[in-house]
Amino acid sequence: MKTLGRRLPLVASAAALTLAATGMASGTADAAVTPRPPRGDAVVHATRSLMAPKVAAAATAAAPTSAKLSLKGQYQNTNYKCVPTSASMSLSTFGVSVSQDTLATKMGTTSANGTTGNQALPVMNGYVDPLGYSYGFSDASTASSMLSQVSYDVGVLKRAPTLGVWMEKLPWNAGMSGTKVGHAIVAYGYDTGAGTITVWDPWKATGGSHTISAAKLAADMQPGGMFKVTGHTDADLSSLGDLTGDGTADLVAADRATGKLWLYPGPSLAASDRRLIGTGGWNGMTELTGIGDLTGDGKGDLIAAQKSDGTLWLYPGGTNALGTRIKIGNSGWNGMKDLTAIRDLTGDGKPDLIAAQKSDGTLWVYPGASKALGTRIKIGTGGWNGMNKLVGVNDITGDGKPDLIAVRISDGTLWVYPGASKALGTRKQLGSGWGGIRSLTYTGDITGDGVSDLIGVQSNTGVMYVYAGRATGFAARQQLTSGWNG
Secondary structure (H helix, E strand, C coil), rough: CCCCCCCCCCECCCCCCCCCCEEEEECCECCCCCCCCCCCCCCCCCCCCCCCCCCCCEEECCCCCCCCCCCHHHHCCCCCHHHHHHHHHHHHHHCCCCHHHHHHHHHHHHHCCCCCCCHHHHHHHHHHHHHEEEEEEECCCCCCHHHHHEEEEHHCCCCCCEEECCCCHCCHHHHCCCCCCCCEEEEEEEECCCCCEEEECCCCCCCCCEEHHHHHHHHHHHCCCCCCCEECCCCCCEEEEEECCCCCEEEEEECCCCCCEECCCCCCHHHHHHEEEEEEEEHHHHEEEECCCCCCCCCCCEEEEEEECEEEEECCCCCCEEEEEEEEEEECCHEEEEEEEECCCCCCCCCCCHHHHHCCCCEEEEEEECCCCCCCCECCCCCCCHEEEEEEEEECCCCCEEEEEEEECCCCCCECEEEEEEEEEEEEEEECCCEEEEEEEEECCCCCCCCCCHHHCCCCCCEEEEEECCCCCCEEEEEEEEECCC
C-alpha cells in the first residue's frame, strides 16, 4: 500500500502494544472447506443511522427464554448473579444460549461484590459483537428517556436491553434489605401510549413477565441507567489501498441499514469526504476483505461473500469505484469466517486469503491466482473457532515474512502468529483488552511514518482508533474519528 503524503491529527492515546513472548501452540486454529462468490453493484457510507427512527407505538421483541438457567429460590436470598442471569436472558434474544454460571465466571461475579457494568459489558459484547450489535450504557434516569431507548432497541433493532433497578424499591422485593444494591431485568416490550415497558424478571417471586409503568421504573433505576443495544452501521470495513489516486490508503465500509457501500478517502477517513461506490445490496454481503491485486491491473481488489448462497466474489478496484464482480467461489463460504488477506504465504508472489472453518475450527490458506483462488491448504488443525478478528499484517516478528494477528474470544487477548512457508509459527501474545474492539482492519500508512497501520472501532462508543505500525507490533492507539456504530 502507498504511504500517505501527510500526517493525521491524532488524539486520545491508550496503552501501547508490545510483543510479549508468551508462546502458544503454532497454528492452533484452522480453516475450512472450499467456498465460492456473490456479485456486486454497491456503494458505501458508514455514518450513523440512528436519526429519527420510526417506531411503532407499541412493539414486542421475542420474549427472552430461560436459556440454561436454574433460578429456584435465588430471588429470595441473594442478588449476586442478577446481572449474569439477566444477561443470559438478554443474550437469548440474539439466539445466544449461555448459562448464568458461565457468565458469572467470565464477569468475575462473587456474592461479595456483585457485578458492575465494567465487568458485564465486555463479556456481553464478546457474544453480540460478531452478530453486528454491541451493548453500551445509557443514562435512562427519566421515564421519557427510558421509554425512548427501549422503543428504539425493541422497535427498531428487535433486541432486548437490560435495565438496572434498585432491588428493594420494586413491590415484589419489598422484603429485601437496603444492603442489597440492586439487580437487572430484561425489557422486551413497550407501549408509548400507555407509558409502559414489558420486562422479564427472574427475581420476582413468581418470576417471568410483567408490565411496569416507565415512570415507576425510572424512579427505581440505578444511577447508571441501562445497558442499551446498538446496531453497527458498518457491516464490514476493508482497506483496498489507494482508490482515489492521491497516494494515500482508503477505506470502504458497508452500511447495514441501507445496503450502500462507501469509500472513505485516507488519511482522515472522514464521513464528510465519503463517496458512494455501491448503491445497494451490500447488507446481503459479508466478510468484506481487501485482497490486493488479483486482476493484474495494479489496483487493490475487494472480496466479499454472499450471505444467501455462500458464493464468493471478487470486485476489481478502479478509480473511486469497483468494477464488475467475478465469481471466485461457488458455494460453502457461509461456512467460513474471519476472511482476511495476507501478503504472500505460499511463495508465488501473489496475495493469499486466510479463512477459518466454522464447523471444526480448522484454518486454511487459499493461494491467490489470476482472478481466482487456488486449492486451499490447511494451516491450522483446530481451535480457530475460539479466535476472531483475524487480520493479515506485514512482518512484525522480524523474520521477513507476513504475519497473522487474532483475538482470543474468551479473554480478549491479541496474538500474533508468525508467517512461514504455507504455515504459521508459534504464537506470541501482543496485548490484552481487545474483546471490545471490532472491525480490525490493516491499512496502508495513515499516520505519515511510512509504515502500515491497524485501525479498530470501540464497540460501545463507535469511536475509530488507529494503532500505528511498529517493527514489533503497534503503538498506543489514538482516536481517529467517531460515529462508526448505529
